[in-house]
Amino acid sequence: MESATETTSIDTLFDDLDRASPVPLYFQVSKRLESAIRSGHLAAGAKLENEVSLGERLGISRPTIRRAIQELVDKGLLVRRRGVGTQVVQGPVTRQVEFTSLFDDLRTSHQNPSTRVLTFERVEAPSAFAEHLGVRQGSLVHHIRRVRLASEVPVAILENYLPITAIDLNREALTTSGLYAQLQAKGVTMRVAKQRIGARLATPEETELLSVDVGSPVLTMQRTAYDSAGAAVEYGTHCYRTDYYSFETTLVNR
Amino acid sequence: MESATETTSIDTLFDDLDRASPVPLYFQVSKRLESAIRSGHLAAGAKLENEVSLGERLGISRPTIRRAIQELVDKGLLVRRRGVGTQVVQGPVTRQVEFTSLFDDLRTSHQNPSTRVLTFERVEAPSAFAEHLGVRQGSLVHHIRRVRLASEVPVAILENYLPITAIDLNREALTTSGLYAQLQAKGVTMRVAKQRIGARLATPEETELLSVDVGSPVLTMQRTAYDSAGAAVEYGTHCYRTDYYSFETTLVNR
DNA sequence: AAGTGGTCTAGACCACTTG
DNA sequence: AAGTGGTCTAGACCACTTT
Missing domain, CATH: 1.10.10.10 (Winged helix-like DNA-binding domain superfamily/Winged helix DNA-binding domain)
Incomplete structure (x- = not known):
């Protein structure tokens, strides 16, 4: 039995x-x-x-x-x-990679997240961004750059571009919640995101911001997110300390 | 209009x-x-x-x-x-991270994949593996270690452990097809896999096998795969050249 | 032979968005 | 008000696995 x-x-x-x-x-x-x-x-x-x-x-x-x-x-x-x-299923039951921000990930695991906003400005869309979003090169976009800390330890550098048509951002709110929470609050809902995960060596500036040794590797993630109308609303290029972060995914064969 | x-x-x-x-x-x-x-x-x-x-x-x-x-x-x-x-949806239409082997990924993108088998043996399950699969520590398992090349360039080192009860492997076949193809042929179907993606510096041995400079980073992936009965059939720990490989995923918010 | 999940039908009512 | 997707029902037949 x-x-x-x-x-x-x-x-x-x-x-x-x-x-x-x-x-x-x-x-x-x-x-x-x-x-x-x-x-x-x-x-x-x-x-x-x-x-x-x-x-x-x-x-x-x-x-x-x-x-x-x-x-x-x-x-x-x-x-x-x-x-x-x-x-x-057998084996450890893990959580799926959810459609949430790093901020939420850290908060739900009680890591006491905080944010340092490095850059908050409007710029003409660089070609790399315009291409990812189908926005005309030279049109104005939000450009934000943040350091995310977990229990006072810097774990990631987050750089994002958003069309100004999509949303009016608030610098102060970025320090107390995630970007996605702010978008959600303004009625912008992400529906699909495409991301690419890779790795490289940290740049000199990144080694300083992340408090890691020269020659350390970083995990990188580039993401383009689309809202329910199918329009691109965010392009981000992030990098993470490898000793504090990794990506988990679950694959299912139907 | x-x-x-x-x-x-x-x-x-x-x-x-x-x-x-x-x-x-x-x-x-x-x-x-x-x-x-x-x-x-x-x-x-x-x-x-x-x-x-x-x-x-x-x-x-x-x-x-x-x-x-x-x-x-x-x-x-x-x-x-x-x-x-x-x-x-707007934006580039990309392929999802499929439930396939690296070999298949490379073959379908015409990268001319090949394999060098470094290790092919039966060993007593190391504790790290036994833990991931719920197999008794000390029971016999397959242990294979391979270098995957794309158009003669080494792109990944693949190390896998499989319960011997699951399947009888053929060393020769590993050089001409992927591990998953061999499992599929024997009637073993993967249904669920859980993986963790990270990064670190290459070890001295890895720099040599992958033909990269000392101090280069590598992408790492650990995966446990389960068959349709929910039993673990594979544990793998892989590392990839960062200049030749990255992971793409699509997230959907329901 | 019995029991299971896999597929398919032909409706119904509702919630939401747009004109 | 009209049109759309979101949910739910109460069946039916089939393919596969196990006994």
Whole structure:
């Protein structure tokens, strides 16, 4: 009798589903399953109750149940096999690379983030930026450059360009929250971002700003982000201390 | 009359849909849309025909059409807005980080990949590996170490550990195809992988194997991959020349 | 043969955006 | 007010795996 092949059903898990809520049903179900997995109530390898009976038990149609489960499959928390069932993945449960700013990443992991604004100006778009955003070369854009610190240790240098048409930025607010939070507050929502991660040696200026030795490597990330209308709203080129930062991703094969 | 707000409908695009095919309908539709976007027949910013009418025109139900579109939204090729419609994203259309090996990446971009096998042996699992895979420390595992070359230039050093229970490896085949291709051929399918990307200075041995100067940085990637049963089947720790390799990812905010 | 997930249908109602 | 995507239902049939 292997516990790994035993069907697990947590009865109290879905007691507080709210059909009147604006939060979609599939999302409520998905979140409850996710927290059950992350908290260990559903152990690695545990087999889930099958879709049909789970739907009947909760009074939810099968497509809705399927969508809830699919969310977690996409996150790499569950694995489905036709003819067999659905299981919690083995191995450490990690968080996906989310669509958040470094500031939020650090705050949620209690790293006490802070920001030093080095540059805050409007400039004519350099060609490299104009090209990434389809903005006419020479048009005015925001240019900001910041050092991000975690518990007083500098971990990254963040340089960003944004079309001035997109948003009116506030220098003071940048020191107390992330750039993305400020964009969100102004009603600008990022929908798609494309990023490239690489590495190189730190420049002399970077070694000073990051307090690292000459000859140290830095992780680099270039990102272009687009809003819901498909228009580019941000181009950033960042570099990170390698001893304080790395990127985690989860890949899922459908 | 902006062309970007004009509804685009490509009539000949879906002529050869095959309902008898084992390939799902939504997948056929999705692939045809994707190639229309990548080829430029659907330009950046172009507005798609709405879901309902597209479904009626093709004789396909709306949920199936929606799923086809959702695939491309998840890939970052399309953007949907309630009350507005679906558009092709602005900006360069890039490929997602796929669940493939470096070998396949290089081959599909015509980089003429080849492999030098440095190590091919069975060893007792080092603790670092045993921990990542939940294998008992001391049990036998495959240990392979390879240099990957693209057009005769060394671009990466790949070190992998695999449980011997998972698969019987062939040293010769490793020189002519990727590790993943060999696993696939033996019926082992990767479903989920978790990876961490970082950077550091190359070790003396790595500078020699990669033909780079002393003091050069390398990109590093550690990956644990799981099969459809949720069991760990591979742990790899790789390093890449920074002047020949970088990681591209697309993030989508749902 | 029984049980599972994978696909597909034909509707329904709602929330949001735009004219 | 009209049009769009977002959610949800209640079925159906199929492909695959295990017993």
